[in-house]
Amino acid sequence: MSLSPCLSSVLTHANLTxxxxxxxxxxxxxxxxxxxxxxxxxxCSPPGDESGPADPGYKQRNPQxxxxxHVLDFISDHVDRLKFDASHVSLATCTMDGRHLCHxxxxxxxxxxxxxxxxxxxxxxxxxVPKTRYEQPYPSGSDLHETCRLLEGFLDSLSYPFLSTLKVxxxxxxxxxxxxxxxxxxxxxxxxxxxxxxxxxxxxxSEYRVCGIQVPSSPESRSSDxxxxxxxxxxxxxxxxxxxEFRGKRPRGRPPKLSxxxxxxxxxxxxxxxxxxxxxxxxxxxxxxxxxxxKNPGLMKWEDRREGVFKFxxxxxxxxxxxxxxKNSSMTYEKLSRAMRYYYKREILERVDGRRLVYKFGxxxxxxxxxxxxxxxx
DNA sequence: CTTACATTTCCTGTTT
DNA sequence: GAAACAGGAAATGTAA
Numbered sequence: 001m002s003l004s005p006c007l008s009s010v011l012t013h014a015n016l017t018x019x020x021x022x023x024x025x026x027x028x029x030x031x032x033x034x035x036x037x038x039x040x041x042x043x044c045s046p047p048g049d050e051s052g053p054a055d056p057g058y059k060q061r062n063p064q065x066x067x068x069x070h071v072l073d074f075i076s077d078h079v080d081r082l083k084f085d086a087s088h089v090s091l092a093t094c095t096m097d098g099r100h101l102c103h104x105x106x107x108x109x110x111x112x113x114x115x116x117x118x119x120x121x122x123x124x125x126x127x128x129v130p131k132t133r134y135e136q137p138y139p140s141g142s143d144l145h146e147t148c149r150l151l152e153g154f155l156d157s158l159s160y161p162f163l164s165t166l167k168v169x170x171x172x173x174x175x176x177x178x179x180x181x182x183x184x185x186x187x188x189x190x191x192x193x194x195x196x197x198x199x200x201x202x203x204x205x206s207e208y209r210v211c212g213i214q215v216p217s218s219p220e221s222r223s224s225d226x227x228x229x230x231x232x233x234x235x236x237x238x239x240x241x242x243x244x245e246f247r248g249k250r251p252r253g254r255p256p257k258l259s260x261x262x263x264x265x266x267x268x269x270x271x272x273x274x275x276x277x278x279x280x281x282x283x284x285x286x287x288x289x290x291x292x293x294x295k296n297p298g299l300m301k302w303e304d305r306r307e308g309v310f311k312f313x314x315x316x317x318x319x320x321x322x323x324x325x326x327k328n329s330s331m332t333y334e335k336l337s338r339a340m341r342y343y344y345k346r347e348i349l350e351r352v353d354g355r356r357l358v359y360k361f362g363x364x365x366x367x368x369x370x371x372x373x374x375x376x377x378x
Numbered sequence: 379c380t381t382a383c384a385t386t387t388c389c390t391g392t393t394t
Numbered sequence: 395g396a397a398a399c400a401g402g403a404a405a406t407g408t409a410a
Contacts, residue, residue: 281384315398328386334398339385341400356394356398 058098063125066098074101075113078120101125282339283348285322286310287361287368296321308361308368315357 058070066074075094093112102125109118289300290310299318303309312318315333323331340359343349347362361368 326385331386335386335388337399338387338401342385344400354394 061098063098063102066101068095068097071096071098071101074125075117075121078117078124280325282322282336283343283361283365284367285325286318286340286359287365289318289321291368303358305370308365309352310359310361311355312357312359 058066058073061070063074072094104112104122106118106122109122112118113121286300289296290302293299293301299314299321300310300312303311312333315337319331319333319336322336323329340349343362344351347364349365350360350362352358352360
């Protein structure tokens with residue numbers, strides 16, 4: 001389907017309606033919210049038609065030959081598929097022809113489109129591009145190191161808790177020459193499969209991906225743990241000062257959301273656009289990991305299944321997974337554990353004194369018990 | 379629009 | 395000293 005006219009208008013619209021305040025942002029329709037009605041209203045291609053009447057569409061073309069509209073189609077398709085909130089995409093960011101797009105390194109894509117969408121676009125593009133051109137995003141040492149440098153700079157600028165030890169895999173073979181450290185030995189792409197009766201069923205495959213990025217198991221690099229709000233491109237005013245600079249100035253409690261009008265970048269794509277469906281609570285998420293450990297072995301384990309005592313084995317990995325579920329890439333175990341502690345009062349969890357990373361399900365939790373007929377617990 | 383809820387974020391202080 | 399724990403305070407986003 002040729003979405004480009006719609007997409008262009010959408011992007012233009014989005015670009016022209018930069019958020020003036022957080023409140024504006026709250027009510028700003030998402031990228032796709034713009035897109036779909038617009039496309040419905042405009043004489044876009046009929047449903048199911050991958051191409052316009054005269055244009056075979058980007059899928060039928062060599063990406064090198066993509067027009068700007070093809071590139072916009074390509075991006076919009078991914079935005080659509082990923083249900084990505086691209087309301088902060090600027091048209092300028094997406095305006096390029098296929099040749100330009102193909103010449104972008106993964107690092108540049110991450111920088112332009114954010115870690116989530118950028119990674120997806122890069123990965124997807126590598127399937128379209130003939131091997132002659134695109135297959136070698138890091139063909140030479142210099143290119144490789146340039147990308148490493150870009151990526152490192154980008155990651156550093158985000159001050160992501162683990163980014164200093166990130167390992168980039170797959171299409172970017174950077175790991176071979178840029179040792180970002182050990183990765184979580186998570187099973188595959190952190191894949192918790194939808195569990196049918198569980199509350200994870202609303203997750204798409206992509207929601208559990210780490211976008212080609214694996215997070216290290218040893219959270220040693222938590223030095224920047226206060227700099228987790230990296231929802232924006234690192235503009236001067238958006239980058240938080242060092243922690244120490246805040247001392248004595250920052251009020252207690254969660255700070256107000258920053259304005260999102262930071263130049264059309266959209267690293268706040270993890271912004272929650274929808275609250276988790278009713279029933280999708282943290283304790284249930286934890287329970288489901290425990291109950292279906294075969295889906296994610298090694299993250300958590302039962303200490304005493306009968307009593308409901310469990311332990312985090314990879315606390316930060318679980319937190320990352322929870323963050324993915326909530327579209328919040330800055331989730332940490334520290335924050336997750338705060339939410340866990342709130343469960344004590346509600347008796348969803350019980351305190352287990354003296355044991356680190358160990359919790360116990362309380363009387364107000366359910367679904368974890370070993371039942372005679374094994375209806376829930378497997 | 380308001381309110382309740384379930385977090386999320388950040389903090390200080392304590393314990394392991 | 396670092397990581398985890400504890401819990402206060404305030405903000406957030408969604409549903410009702």
